[in-house]
Amino acid sequence: MLAAIEELGFRRNTTALALASGRSRAVTVLTANTTHYGYASILQGIEEAARAASYAVGIGVLESAEDAAVAAEVQRAADAGGGIVVIAYDPAGVRALGAVPAGLPVVGVVETPASPPGGDRPWVWTDDREAAYQATSHLLSLGHETVHYVAIPSSTRRTSARTSGWRQALKEAGAPEPRPVQSSWGPAGGHTAGLKLARDESVTAILCGNDDLALGVLRALHETGRSVPGEVSVAGFDDAPHSAFLTPSLTTVRLDFTGLGRSAFALLHGVLEESAPVAPHPVSVPELVVRESSGPPPSDA
Amino acid sequence: MLAAIEELGFRRNTTALALASGRSRAVTVLTANTTHYGYASILQGIEEAARAASYAVGIGVLESAEDAAVAAEVQRAADAGGGIVVIAYDPAGVRALGAVPAGLPVVGVVETPASPPGGDRPWVWTDDREAAYQATSHLLSLGHETVHYVAIPSSTRRTSARTSGWRQALKEAGAPEPRPVQSSWGPAGGHTAGLKLARDESVTAILCGNDDLALGVLRALHETGRSVPGEVSVAGFDDAPHSAFLTPSLTTVRLDFTGLGRSAFALLHGVLEESAPVAPHPVSVPELVVRESSGPPPSDA
DNA sequence: CTGAAAGCGCTTACAG
DNA sequence: CTGAAAGCGCTTACAG
Structure with a gap:
C-alpha cells in the first residue's frame, strides 16, 4: 500500500500541513x-x-x-x-x-x-574583535610603528567589533592610533581608501575590513608605486577564495x-x-x- | 474599518490563501x-x-x-x-x-x-558563445598566433557554448586549435591550469572560462616568472567586481x-x-x- | 488503540 | 450585486 502510494507519486501537501498544524x-x-x-x-x-x-x-x-x-x-x-x-x-x-x-x-x-x-x-x-586583534598584533610584531585601518561600513553607530579589536591591539602595544578610513564593502572602496593612504609616506601597515577592500588597497599601492610588502604591509579579513592567489598573496584572518x-x-x-x-x-x-x-x-x- | 484592521496588525494568511486558491x-x-x-x-x-x-x-x-x-x-x-x-x-x-x-x-x-x-x-x-568569440578575436587581433583555453566544467557532455565560441574564432582566423585545459570554477583550478600552460614556451595568450580562473592563471604566471601582458596575455569571463582591481587588471567579457x-x-x-x-x-x-x-x-x- | 469529525483561514462557485 | 456554504488537504482533539 505504502509502496503503491510511493509509486503513484503521492506527496504530502506542504501547504495544507502548514495550515492545519x-x-x-x-x-x-x-x-x-x-x-x-x-x-x-x-x-x-x-x-x-x-x-x-x-x-x-x-x-x-x-x-x-x-x-x-x-x-x-x-x-x-x-x-x-x-x-x-x-x-x-x-x-x-x-x-x-x-x-x-x-x-x-x-x-x-x-x-x-x-x-x-x-x-x-x-x-x-x-x-571579529579577536580577529582584528590578531591581525593587528601580527603587523605590530613585524616592527611596524602603527597599523592603519580601512573599515567596512559598521552595523551600528557604535564602534564595530573589528574596529575595537584593532584599537585594543594598538593600545596594548602603545602604538599611536590613526583615524580609521571609512570605506565600503567592495574593491572600489578599498582602491579609493588605498590611494588616500598611499599619499601618506608614514603609512607602512594597513589592515582592511575585508579581503575585497584589501584587494583594492593592493591595487592602489601598485598604482602609486609603493611595493608590498617592501614598503607597505597589507592584511585583510575573511580569507575569501581568491586571497591566496593574489599577487602578492594576502595575509588575512580566516573566518x-x-x-x-x-x-x-x-x-x-x-x-x-x-x-x-x-x-x-x-x-x-x-x-x-x-x-x-x-x-x-x-x-x- | 479597514484602518482598524490595519491598526490591529491584521495580515492575510499566506498559507491559507495558497491552500484555498x-x-x-x-x-x-x-x-x-x-x-x-x-x-x-x-x-x-x-x-x-x-x-x-x-x-x-x-x-x-x-x-x-x-x-x-x-x-x-x-x-x-x-x-x-x-x-x-x-x-x-x-x-x-x-x-x-x-x-x-x-x-x-x-x-x-x-x-x-x-x-x-x-x-x-x-x-x-x-x-556565452558570442562572448567567447569576442574575447578570442580580441586576443588574435593583437597578433597572437593562437589562444589557449582554460575551461570551466561544462554543463553537458556536449561542447559548451564558451568552448565553441572560442573554437569558431580560431577557425575563422586560421589559427591552430590547442587542446582546452579542463579546470574547475575557482582560482585554485586556474592556478593548476596556469602552471601547466606556463611550462609551454609557445603559449602567449590564454582565455579563461571565468574571472576566478583567470585570477589563478595570473598567479601561476607570476610564480613561473612570466610577465603579463609582456610574455603572456590573459583574458577572463564575467567581469566580476574584483577584476578591474587586479594587478594587472583583467581583460574580460562582461555579462x-x-x-x-x-x-x-x-x-x-x-x-x-x-x-x-x-x-x-x-x-x-x-x-x-x-x-x-x-x-x-x-x-x- | 482506532476512526470519524471538526477546524486551520482563506477562495470560489453558487444560491438568493 | 451580495452573502452564506462548501471545500482546499491536512492535523488534532475527541468519541467510540
Whole structure:
C-alpha cells in the first residue's frame, strides 16, 4: 500500500500541513546582501543545514535600512511562516533583527556582541574583535610603528567589533592610533581608501575590513608605486577564495562563515523543535593566515 | 474599518490563501551553487524582481548531479508551490531542468542553446558563445598566433557554448586549435591550469572560462616568472567586481547576470499570471572590456 | 488503540 | 450585486 502510494507519486501537501498544524519546516534568511563573501557563505551554511533537516529556505533582501522598508521585509518573512535568521552585520540587518515581533522564532548572526543584542534572543557570532586583534598584533610584531585601518561600513553607530579589536591591539602595544578610513564593502572602496593612504609616506601597515577592500588597497599601492610588502604591509579579513592567489598573496584572518550559518540554523532548529539537537552557543574561532602581503617595515623608515 | 484592521496588525494568511486558491506567489530557484559570481548575481536579480512583484523566493541547492539527489531537490521545489527557476549552467542544473514535471511553471537559465533545451519550456540565456568569440578575436587581433583555453566544467557532455565560441574564432582566423585545459570554477583550478600552460614556451595568450580562473592563471604566471601582458596575455569571463582591481587588471567579457535573473523572473511571472507584463525573449549582450592583462605577443616570439 | 469529525483561514462557485 | 456554504488537504482533539 505504502509502496503503491510511493509509486503513484503521492506527496504530502506542504501547504495544507502548514495550515492545519501551524508549523512550516521553513526558514527565511533576512540579509542586506547575498553576494559578498561573508554573507553568501553564511547563506550557504544555512541552506546546507536546512536542507539536511528537510527545511525549506527562503531569502529576503533588505535593500534599504529605512525603518518602513525594513519593517515590510520582516513582515514578509514572518508571513512565510517558520523561523527567521537575520544577518545583522549592517544597519539594515540590525534593525531587522530588532523589528522581528516577539514570539517569532528568530536567531541573529551578529558581530561580537558587547552585550546580548536583541534582548534575550538566541544569536551566533564571529569573533571579529579577536580577529582584528590578531591581525593587528601580527603587523605590530613585524616592527611596524602603527597599523592603519580601512573599515567596512559598521552595523551600528557604535564602534564595530573589528574596529575595537584593532584599537585594543594598538593600545596594548602603545602604538599611536590613526583615524580609521571609512570605506565600503567592495574593491572600489578599498582602491579609493588605498590611494588616500598611499599619499601618506608614514603609512607602512594597513589592515582592511575585508579581503575585497584589501584587494583594492593592493591595487592602489601598485598604482602609486609603493611595493608590498617592501614598503607597505597589507592584511585583510575573511580569507575569501581568491586571497591566496593574489599577487602578492594576502595575509588575512580566516573566518568560518559557512560553519556560522550552519550553527545559526542549528540554533533555530532547536527553538522550533524540542526534539532537535540542542546547539551550544557557537562561536567561530578566527585564524590568522600569514602570506606574502605582510612583512617588516622598510629599514630606513 | 479597514484602518482598524490595519491598526490591529491584521495580515492575510499566506498559507491559507495558497491552500484555498492553489497559487502561491512564490518562486524557488534551483542551483548548484550560490556563491560563485555568476550564480550569485543571477540569484540576486531574481530576488530583486520577485520582491518587486511581492513574490517569496526560496532556494534549493543541487549538491550532487546524481539523478536521485537531483530528483529529490526538484520535488522539494515543486512541493513549495509557485514557480521554479533553474540555473542550468552545470550537469546538476541541466538534469534538474529536465526533471521538472511537465505542467509545473518553470524557466531555465541556460548557456547559449544549440537547440531549444528542455523541450518547449521558456528559458533565458547569456550569449556565452558570442562572448567567447569576442574575447578570442580580441586576443588574435593583437597578433597572437593562437589562444589557449582554460575551461570551466561544462554543463553537458556536449561542447559548451564558451568552448565553441572560442573554437569558431580560431577557425575563422586560421589559427591552430590547442587542446582546452579542463579546470574547475575557482582560482585554485586556474592556478593548476596556469602552471601547466606556463611550462609551454609557445603559449602567449590564454582565455579563461571565468574571472576566478583567470585570477589563478595570473598567479601561476607570476610564480613561473612570466610577465603579463609582456610574455603572456590573459583574458577572463564575467567581469566580476574584483577584476578591474587586479594587478594587472583583467581583460574580460562582461555579462549582465543580474539582468538575466530579472528576466528569468519576468518570464516566470508571465507564465504564472496572464495579467503580468509579458517579457520578451531576453538575451544579455556580452561586452568586451579591455584592460591591462592583454597586449601584443612578445616580438621575439 | 482506532476512526470519524471538526477546524486551520482563506477562495470560489453558487444560491438568493 | 451580495452573502452564506462548501471545500482546499491536512492535523488534532475527541468519541467510540
